[in-house]
Amino acid sequence: MPSQKKNKRRVAVALSGGVDSSVSALLLKRQGFGVVGFYAKCWLPSENDKCTSDVDEKRAMMVAKQIGIPFYSLDLVEDYKERVFKYFVETYKRGETPNPDVVCNKELKFGILFDKVMGLGFDYFATGHYARKTKDGKFIKAHKDSKKDQSYFLARLDKEKISKIVFPLSDLTKKEVREIAKKEGLITSEAPESQGICFIGEVNLREFLSRYIKPQKGLVVEYETNKVLGEHQGVFYYTIGQRKDIRIPGGPYYVIKKDVNTNTLYVTKDKDKLLTNKIKFNDVYVFSENGLSGKLEAKIRSQQEFKRCEIKKDKNGFFAIFDEPQWGVAPGQVIAFYKQKKLIGSGIIE
Structure with missing residues (x-):
């Protein structure tokens, strides 16, 4: 946390309508900062959506009034469609599994929203993420609560x-x-946890995607024998390791491979076949000047415990070699790398 100076520092807080961002704004005001709340409207709900953006916006406005800070709502709907939702749909079309929350943070919350509000002369930009920073303020660190860590x-x-x-x-x-929110009587104290797609909310993924990717019948094939087991409505509706919605008698079956060119879904009963020690990744991004090399810790999912690995590079690209096999590795997902809980870089799984 930056220290206060004699002149009041101004902080823009991204208010989502949830308890985390509300308490963040409250704590900053208590510490003497000049706090202003901003809500980013990124999706227009329809009667077929469970999108709660209108409710969230109203809740954010009301909690800002409770705390006693100015509040503004910014329309980023078109920016969201172009920078996040387009990526989301196109990644599924390629047969990969997107990570819209990671892209949303980069492009929207810490992208357009950050740029807009910091352009108004604010000193800092705050969010309700469960994450920390190093003492020098240059790097992000994992939160002490591993179950809530959002780094x-x-x-x-x-x-x-x-x-x-x-x-x-x-x-x-x-x-x-x-507990802080309840003690202060904030209306967000019992607000539900955010679920589903970033800024859209909890949806039936298959039904939602079918509005943007036309269903296409294909074969479900047993991985070991090439035996045809049934049909599906499109490989892009599935992710590696998925068990739900395969609807083949004699299971459970797990998705082990997807062939987008032939629209074939390969499944197996042997979940151990989804284990691998070696993960190839590309689109490398680093926070550290030392780059990615040597022995590190990594996460291939947000709530996963840190897993030890070694980074290697050859003419074919970057690889993470894990001490323990990793299960259900899905192309398109982010792999994040740490050193002593300090976030030092990431890549996209191939």
Whole structure:
């Protein structure tokens, strides 16, 4: 947390309508900062969506009034469609599994929203993420509460912006945040956890994707025998390791491979076949001047414990060689790398 100076420093807080960002704004005001709340409207809900953006916006406005800070809502709907949602759909079309929360943070929350509000003369930009920063303020660190750590979702941020970012919840657990909100009577104290797609909410993924990717019948094939087991409506509706919605008798079956060119879904009953020690990745982004090399820790999912690995590079690209086999590695997902819990870089799994 940056220290206060004689002249009041101004902080823009990204208010989502949830308890985390609300308590973040409250804590900053208590510390004497000049706090202003901003809500980013990124999706227009339809009758077929469970999108709660209108409710979230109203809740954010009301909690800002409770805390006693100015509040503004910014329309980023078109920016979201172009920079996040387009990527989301196109990645599924390629047969890969996107990570919209990571891209949303980079392009929207810490991208367009950050740029707009910092352009208004604010000193810092704060969010309700469960993450920390190193003492020198140059790097992001994993949160002390491993079950709530959200540093993985920040693995693609522009490193030049980190010094201006504040995480007021860096030393608090979720339980403690809820308790603060209840004690202060904030209307967000019982607000539900964010679920589903970033800024869209919880949806039936297959039904939602079918609006943007036309269903196409294909074969479900047993991986070991090439025996045809049934049909599916499109390989892009599935991800590696998925068990749900395969609908083949005699299971459970797990998705082990997808052939986009032939629209063939390969499945197996042997879940151990989805284990691998070696993960290839590309589109490398580093926070450290030393780059990615040697022995590090990594995450291929946000709530995963740190796993030891060694980074190697050859003419074919970058590889993470893990001490323990990793299960259900999905192309398109982010792999985040750490050293002593300090986030030092990331890549996209091939």
